[in-house]
Amino acid sequence: MKKYFIIILVLFLGIFSNTxxxxxxxxxxxxxxxxxxxxxxxxxxxxNGGDWxxxxxxxxxxxxxxxxxxxxxxxxxxxxxxxxxRLATIPDEDxxxxxxxxxxxxxxxxxxxxNWPTKIQHVILxxxxxxxxxxxxxxxxxxxxxxxxxxxxxLKTANPNFFVLSGALDxxxxxSPPSFKSAPLVYQEIYSYNxxxxxxxxxxxxHSYPNHGFLGTPxxxxxxxxxxxxxxxxxxxxxxxxxxFPVFITETGWPHKEGYNRKKNNFYTTKTTSQFLYDGYSIWxxxxxxxxxxxxxxxxxxxxxxxxxxxxxxxxxxxxxxKIIDMTKNQNKPEQITKYELYGIHFxxxxxxxxxxxxxxxxxxxxxxxxxxxxxxxxxxxxxNIEISSLCIGPNDNVKPGQIKIFSYTFTIKDSNSKKINIxxxxxxxxxxxxxxxxxxxxxxxxxxxxxxxxxxxxxx
Numbered sequence: 001m002k003k004y005f006i007i008i009l010v011l012f013l014g015i016f017s018n019t020x021x022x023x024x025x026x027x028x029x030x031x032x033x034x035x036x037x038x039x040x041x042x043x044x045x046x047x048n049g050g051d052w053x054x055x056x057x058x059x060x061x062x063x064x065x066x067x068x069x070x071x072x073x074x075x076x077x078x079x080x081x082x083x084x085x086r087l088a089t090i091p092d093e094d095x096x097x098x099x100x101x102x103x104x105x106x107x108x109x110x111x112x113x114x115n116w117p118t119k120i121q122h123v124i125l126x127x128x129x130x131x132x133x134x135x136x137x138x139x140x141x142x143x144x145x146x147x148x149x150x151x152x153x154x155l156k157t158a159n160p161n162f163f164v165l166s167g168a169l170d171x172x173x174x175x176s177p178p179s180f181k182s183a184p185l186v187y188q189e190i191y192s193y194n195x196x197x198x199x200x201x202x203x204x205x206x207h208s209y210p211n212h213g214f215l216g217t218p219x220x221x222x223x224x225x226x227x228x229x230x231x232x233x234x235x236x237x238x239x240x241x242x243x244x245f246p247v248f249i250t251e252t253g254w255p256h257k258e259g260y261n262r263k264k265n266n267f268y269t270t271k272t273t274s275q276f277l278y279d280g281y282s283i284w285x286x287x288x289x290x291x292x293x294x295x296x297x298x299x300x301x302x303x304x305x306x307x308x309x310x311x312x313x314x315x316x317x318x319x320x321x322x323k324i325i326d327m328t329k330n331q332n333k334p335e336q337i338t339k340y341e342l343y344g345i346h347f348x349x350x351x352x353x354x355x356x357x358x359x360x361x362x363x364x365x366x367x368x369x370x371x372x373x374x375x376x377x378x379x380x381x382x383x384x385n386i387e388i389s390s391l392c393i394g395p396n397d398n399v400k401p402g403q404i405k406i407f408s409y410t411f412t413i414k415d416s417n418s419k420k421i422n423i424x425x426x427x428x429x430x431x432x433x434x435x436x437x438x439x440x441x442x443x444x445x446x447x448x449x450x451x452x453x454x455x456x457x458x459x460x461x
Contacts, residue, residue, distance in 0.1 A: 026332045027285060029054025029082075029294035030310075031251060035072040037299045042079040044298075044317075050329030054292040056084040056124075056250040061103050064110045074400070077117035077370065082334055084165070084250060084292065085111065086124040086205075087151070098136030098143070099126065104151045112158040115401055117368060118334040124165040124205045124250060125151055130173045130181040138178035141189045145197045152200035165205040165248055171228045172211035183223065184235060191239045198241045203291070206232060207251040210276070214255050214267065218279040226252055226280050233289070246291045249284065253277055253295035255307035258318065267307055274320040281327060338376070339367035342428050343404050351433060351443040356412045361391065361425075364404045371399040378425045387412045391425055413443060 045053035089097040132138040155162035175182040206229035210216030223231040254273035343362040377392040388411035
């Protein structure tokens with residue numbers, strides 16, 4: 001009886017509490033305009049208990065600056081942010097240039113050259129392709145499908161850890177070719193032309209806005225609501241696609257009245273839009289199909305997106321959005337690749353049996369994780385007659401990718417008749433030491449004795 005009372009009490013508190021019951025994963029994120037915005041957005045994304053939240057950001061073919069993007073990924077790593085990168089070309093008068101095969105090649109090669117902060121690397125295949133302005137001036141779904149399959153194969157061949165998201169649609173778009181195509185007819189045309197498109201994407205990127213006119217409420221449902229993603233999944237399933245897709249809502253939110261033209265719009269005030277977004281998160285967090293929600297847009301106080309921006313013209317947060325920051329958030333635990341390579345090793349010049357010696361080994365962090373954020377220890381792989389310590393990071397020591405760490409270790413060679421002994425640690429090459437002579441019990445680092453003698457003698461020449 002007590003057990004049922006506790007369950008009922010939890011449900012009661014969940015219904016009447018002002019604080020949303022968030023999903024076990026952290027779905028919270030933001031849509032950024034530029035890489036440097038991360039430095040101020042990080043504290044919002046991972047506020048109030050959150051960890052490894054999300055950002056969506058666009059990469060253009062004319063902005064492939066390796067240092068800029070590697071710095072961005074390094075900051076994502078340091079601040080525990082998971083990036084979602086949307087592919088784009090360049091503006092061409094009033095349109096975005098239609099991507100070419102070489103554009104895709106350049107984007108894929110560039111993204112694969114970067115050290116991402118997490119093992120799974122999320123990439124969106126372009127943007128709202130049912131708008132002609134987004135595709136060279138006119139909607140061309142068949143061309144989009146062909147290029148998307150090409151891009152997906154290119155990404156997966158370069159690195160199987162790329163996680164390919166669909167090109168998000170404007171779910172409120174009218175059917176007015178060649179400039180616009182409605183979302184239902186887009187999905188029908190994709191399915192009829194080449195349903196392999198769905199085999200080549202890993203997740204659904206959705207722009208689930210409260211339409212029409214961004215005047216919907218969190219209580220609305222259907223294609224033109226903040227639950228638009230659910231309509232998309234149902235529509236695709238009814239077409240005959242049985243594959244299950246995780247959802248990434250990479251654009252959503254309400255524009256607010258505050259902006260340059262405060263008197264010439266019928267938008268809600270920030271007090272209302274922030275509350276609506278608060279309520280939206282309480283709804284999205286109940287759907288385990290949703291992995292991330294990154295509202296549009298964090299910092300764009302100029303036209304045409306000033307009414308969507310969380311920051312005003314002085315790049316100050318609109319105060320009403322503090323309630324979103326204060327929401328209790330959860331923690332993601334994304335997998336990271338931990339790798340290292342031998343940079344240098346030091347053994348004593350001469351080694352006697354049954355004596356403990358000290359040595360040093362230098363390892364370079366060539367992976368994604370920061371050593372020391374979690375326990376980092378490399379265990380030895382040696383023969384039974386060797387005692388050697390593990391290589392471990394101390395509690396106050398962090399080693400970032402690209403940095404070199406010098407580890408100290410101790411070792412002892414027990415009584416042995418072995419002429420050669422191999423010493424190593426996990427995933428490191430073996431170091432061979434051998435007896436100076438058959439009748440000796442003194443070992444030295446193999447192949448290095450002559451070099452060390454020469455180095456020693458040169459000091460006296």
